[in-house]
Amino acid sequence: MLGRRLRHARNAHGLTLDELGRQVGSTASQLSLVENGRREPRLSLLQALATALGTTTNELLDPAPPTRRAELEVELERAQQTATYAALGLPAVRSSKHLPTEALEALVGLHHELARREDAAIATPEEARRATTALRLWMRERNNHLPEIEDAAEDLVRRGGYTSGALTHSAVAQMAADLGFSLLHVDDLPHSTRTVTDLANGRIYLPAASIPGGHGLRSLALQAIAHRVLAHSTPRSYADFLRQRVEITYFAAACLMPRTAAVAHLDAAKRRKELAVEDFRDAFGVTHGAAAHRLTNLLTEHLDIRLHFLRAGDDGTLFKGYANDGVPFPTDGTGAIEGQIVCRQWAARAAFTRRNRTTEYYQYTDTPTGTYWCTTQTGSTSAGGFSITVGVPFASAKWFRGRDTPTRRASRCPDPSCCRQPDTALAARWAPHAWPSAAVHAHILSPLPTGHFPGVDDAEVYAFLERHAGDRAAD
Numbered sequence: 387m388l389g390r391r392l393r394h395a396r397n398a399h400g401l402t403l404d405e406l407g408r409q410v411g412s413t414a415s416q417l418s419l420v421e422n423g424r425r426e427p428r429l430s431l432l433q434a435l436a437t438a439l440g441t442t443t444n445e446l447l448d449p450a451p452p453t454r455r456a457e458l459e460v461e462l463e464r465a466q467q468t469a470t471y472a473a474l475g476l477p478a479v480r481s482s483k484h485l486p487t488e489a490l491e492a493l494v495g496l497h498h499e500l501a502r503r504e505d506a507a508i509a510t511p512e513e514a515r516r517a518t519t520a521l522r523l524w525m526r527e528r529n530n531h532l533p534e535i536e537d538a539a540e541d542l543v544r545r546g547g548y549t550s551g552a553l554t555h556s557a558v559a560q561m562a563a564d565l566g567f568s569l570l571h572v573d574d575l576p577h578s579t580r581t582v583t584d585l586a587n588g589r590i591y592l593p594a595a596s597i598p599g600g601h602g603l604r605s606l607a608l609q610a611i612a613h614r615v616l617a618h619s620t621p622r623s624y625a626d627f628l629r630q631r632v633e634i635t636y637f638a639a640a641c642l643m644p645r646t647a648a649v650a651h652l653d654a655a656k657r658r659k660e661l662a663v664e665d666f667r668d669a670f671g672v673t674h675g676a677a678a679h680r681l682t683n684l685l686t687e688h689l690d691i692r693l694h695f696l697r698a699g700d701d702g703t704l705f706k707g708y709a710n711d712g713v714p715f716p717t718d719g720t721g722a723i724e725g726q727i728v729c730r731q732w733a734a735r736a737a738f739t740r741r742n743r744t745t746e747y748y749q750y751t752d753t754p755t756g757t758y759w760c761t762t763q764t765g766s767t768s769a770g771g772f773s774i775t776v777g778v779p780f781a782s783a784k785w786f787r788g789r790d791t792p793t794r795r796a797s798r799c800p801d802p803s804c805c806r807q808p809d810t811a812l813a814a815r816w817a818p819h820a821w822p823s824a825a826v827h828a829h830i831l832s833p834l835p836t837g838h839f840p841g842v843d844d845a846e847v848y849a850f851l852e853r854h855a856g857d858r859a860a861d
Contacts, residue, residue, distance in 0.1 A: 389421040390456035391446050395439040396421075410434040423463075458490040465497035470504050515722040517625035521632060522723070526710050529686040532636055536683075538615050539640035552671030553642050558604050558611075561641070562590060565614055569607055572854070576846040581610040584851055591854070605638045605676070612637035621839060636683070643670045643680045649688045652681075656689055662787040663761060663776055664746060674763050675774045682708050691785065693778045694758070698734040700771030702727045711779050712755050716800060730805035731797040733760035734775045748788035750780070752796040759783035759791075 396406055403414035403421075410417075412431060419425040427435070429443075436443045451457035459481040465471060466478045481490060543553060546561035559569050566588045573594045575582060582591045590610045592603055612618075612634035621627035643666075651669050655661045667677035678695055685691040694709035704726045707715050716726035728734050737747040747762045760777035783789040798804035807813075 387449050387451060387456070387460060388427075388446060389423045390460065391448065391452050392417075392435060392439075393421045394452040394456060395441055395446070399439055401439075406435070406438060409438045455487050455490065458487070458494050461494045462490060462497070465494065465501070468501075470500060471497070512720070514624055514628075515718075515724065516720050517623075517628050518724060519721045520625065521628055522708065523721075525632070526708070529710055530682040530708055531684070531687040532633070535616070535633060535637050536640050536645045539637050540645055542611075542615065543641050543644050548644060550647055551669070553604060553644075555604060558607050558641075562607065562611055565611060567611070567614070570854075571603075574850065574853070576843055576850050578843040579847060581606050582847060582850060583610050583613065584854070587855075589854075591850075602673070604642060608638035608641045609634040627839060639672075639676060639680045639683070642672050642676065645684070648680065648684055652684060652689060656691075656785050659785055659789075660787050661785050662746075663763070663774075665787075674765070678763075678774050678776045679708075681776055686710060689785075691778060691782050693776060693782075695777075696728070696734055696775050698728045698773050698775070700738050700764075700773070702730065702735050704728050705772070711758070711777075713758055713777060714753055714755050714800070727806075729797045729799040731795040731799075732775075733762040733777070734773045736793075736795060737762040737764050737773050737775075738771065746788060748791035748793060750783075750791065750794040751777075752794070754798065754801075756780065759786065759789060761786065761788055 396403075401409075403417050407414045407417055410431060411434065416425070420427050420431075432443050432446065436446055451460060462479065462481050479485070479493060542561050542564070543557070545564055546553075546557040548557055562569050567583070567590050568588060569590050569592060571592050571594045575591060575593055580593075583589070584591070590607060592606055592610075613630070616630075616633055616637065618630050618633075621630055648666075648670070651666060652661065655665065663674060663678050663681065666681065667674050670677070672680075675697060682693060682695050685693050692711035694707070694711050694713040694715075696707040696715070697705045699705060704716065704723055707723050709715060715723045716728065717723050718726060730736070732751055733747060733749040736749060737743070740747060743764045747764070749760050749762070751758050751760065757780040758777045759780060759782075760775050762773050762775040764771060764773045766772065778786070799806075
């Protein structure tokens with residue numbers, strides 16, 4: 387960009403390279419190399435050039451392009467230096483002064499589309515799983531605790547009038563208003579979105595009622611607010627999108643269960659040796675899953691208790707998990723845990739075997755890495771049953787309600803003889819005569835959808851905003 391700014395200033399003064407060279411004691415060829423980005427000038431030459439051109443060294447070194455054409459020229463050069471373009475085996479196009487600006491616009495636009503398609507091509511389920519795994523490990527290194535987001539959430543809820551207990555809808559609306567937004571409930575949100583934020587008119591569109599799956603309207607509004615508070619920009623990759631999703635979910639949880647009040651509740655319960663997910667859930671008016679996951683943010687950092695959390699389906703499929711206590715989650719070859727099958731002996735699956743599922747299920751489990759105590763609650767959605775589990779090493783069970791349970795099981799997983807291999811006699815009898823037809827999860831065979839944001843239908847979103855643009859007069 388230095389070369390572009392130098393050329394722009396030289397042309398603005400009507401100087402040729404020879405004329406400028408004589409003024410600064412250099413040759414036209416040397417200045418040409420500088421203008422074309424092939425050589426860095428010495429500081430003395432840079433100062434002389436600035437003086438001759440009536441500008442400053444800071445202005446010459448400004449990374450912003452001096453003109454739209456200069457910006458296009460730099461973008462074209464950078465695009466032609468990428469591995470993606472090199473793999474095409476095509477010649478480079480020189481952005482000389484004889485190349486029309488319209489042609490530059492077209493070439494740069496084509497390179498942008500090429501890069502977008504390249505990104506879309508690698509956004510496969512495998513890429514998503516790798517990104518998910520990397521983010522999970524990154525969070526584990528930090529004990530699932532993000533202090534900057536904790537601080538931001540604590541500050542915002544206080545400004546919204548929060549004191550204790552459950553965060554009210556009116557408090558959430560006040561928090562949005564403090565940021566210049568109003569919350570509007572509509573029944574025609576695009577099918578690919580949970581919320582839509584109109585930045586131009588300060589509006590956050592939400593569903594007309596709570597949606598299934600534990601996402602209350604407070605949480606959805608707070609997640610939309612989080613994008614503004616955390617200064618998010620358009621994600622550049624699926625990993626970036628995923629990180630933003632984790633951050634807004636964390637922010638919403640930190641608002642619904644603010645750190646100061648939550649830690650005070652948990653610390654008092656620990657001193658009584660009565661830590662319980664259900665009490666924490668009821669104290670802040672959130673779902674069982676949200677309360678359980680919030681414990682992963684706070685217990686290690688503030689109460690020195692290591693733990694694990696998992697959400698599993700009634701068929702044993704692991705949907706979500708976190709651990710910093712050494713519990714042996716099942717993984718695939720990439721290190722991903724999502725979609726793996728939880729051991730039948732774990733509390734997450736054993737809880738489905740009891741007749742009365744209205745209360746917490748407590749269990750000790752002996753594993754190859756030690757003994758763990760767990761508390762599990764089951765539930766159901768239209769997609770089937772699920773369980774929410776929080777567990778700790780044996781030594782930490784003394785702080786929790788349900789530690790006196792007599793239920794104890796042994797797990798040898800990942801040894802397949804634990805629960806994955808059939809009984810020998812049954813296998814001998816039925817193996818030659820059984821031909822099951824496996825269910826295929828079609829989504830694992832397809833690339834992730836693309837758009838301005840991964841999975842979002844841009845056309846539908848823009849049409850939605852246009853429909854509601856006429857409502858501004860009613861505000």
